[in-house]
Amino acid sequence: EVQLVESGGGLVQPGGSLRLSCAASGFTFNDFAMHWVRQGPGRGLEWVSGISWNGANMGYADSMKGRISISRDNAKSSLYLEINSLRPEDTAFFFCVKGANWNLGAFDFWGQGTLVTVSS
Amino acid sequence: DIVMTQSPDSLPVSLGERATINCKSSQSVVHSSNNKNYLAWYQQKPGQPPKLLISWASTRESGVPDRFSGSGSGTDFTLTISSLQAEDVAVYYCQQYHSSPLTFGPGTKVDIK
Numbered sequence: 508e509v510q511l512v513e514s515g516g517g518l519v520q521p522g523g524s525l526r527l528s529c530a531a532s533g534f535t536f537n538d539f540a541m542h543w544v545r546q547g548p549g550r551g552l553e554w555v556s557g558i559s560w561n562g563a564n565m566g567y568a569d570s571m572k573g574r575i576s577i578s579r580d581n582a583k584s585s586l587y588l589e590i591n592s593l594r595p596e597d598t599a600f601f602f603c604v605k606g607a608n609w610n611l612g613a614f615d616f617w618g619q620g621t622l623v624t625v626s627s
Numbered sequence: 628d629i630v631m632t633q634s635p636d637s638l639p640v641s642l643g644e645r646a647t648i649n650c651k652s653s654q655s656v657v658h659s660s661n662n663k664n665y666l667a668w669y670q671q672k673p674g675q676p677p678k679l680l681i682s683w684a685s686t687r688e689s690g691v692p693d694r695f696s697g698s699g700s701g702t703d704f705t706l707t708i709s710s711l712q713a714e715d716v717a718v719y720y721c722q723q724y725h726s727s728p729l730t731f732g733p734g735t736k737v738d739i740k
Contacts, residue, residue, distance in 0.1 A: 542729075551720065551731060551732075551733050551734045552669075552671075552677065552720055552722075552731040552734075553731065554722075554728060554729040554730065554731065557727070557729065566727035566728060566729070567728070568728050569628070569728060602676055602677075607679075607682060611665060611724050611725070611726075612682070612724060613667035613679055613682035613683075613722070613724055614667070614669070614677075614679060614722070614724075615679050615682075615688070616679075617676035617677055617678070618676065619676055620676060
């Protein structure tokens with residue numbers, strides 16, 4: 508059974524930083540692209556970042572580009588997202604998402620999400 | 628960037644009736660290498676993460692009831708629920724995975740009339 512378990516969310520002050528983690532299990536992690544998707548309170552879905560199976564290719568949403576960095580550790584079946592210069596409008600659930608293939612594909616499994624709250 | 632739009636925003640449907648959701652992309656999501664439409668549909672129920680229903684515009688995921696179907700090509704797509712059940716109340720999103728940044732539509736809320 509595929510499982511994606513996010514951690515690292517919490518309350519952070521504006522201008523602060525966080526590192527989100529996602530522990531994956533139940534599939535061959537290094538065969539698939541992985542992504543982060545966020546959802547603000549009462550809002551829709553926004554793709555934040557994605558990384559190819561081997562970490563060679565990364566993509567970032569314009570809204571967060573320059574403030575985020577995605578990485579993965581295939582030996583640990585783990586995905587990460589570093590977020591800097593956090594703003595109140597970044598408050599959202601951040602979902603760890605498995606891609607359906609090694610590069611461009613639909614998102615076939617989602618974690619439960621970790622809540623990031625940016626407030627003073 | 629490819630902009631995704633959906634209509635309607637909200638769709639009240641009687642139990643057993645058909646629900647039709649439209650999705651439009653600002654440019655074609657067909658990949659020239661394989662002629663496939665890089666378009667997916669997701670269902671999100673309250674308090675839950677989204678669930679993939681359909682990929683490649685019309686391929687239903689394993690375990691998804693056959694009352695859900697996807698159609699369309701190029702820039703215009705449709706998700707149809709042939710006979711609405713109570714458990715289908717949710718927000719439905721389309722998404723293009725043709726090119727980065729990957730983008731979602733704003734969502735369509737389906738509920739019971």
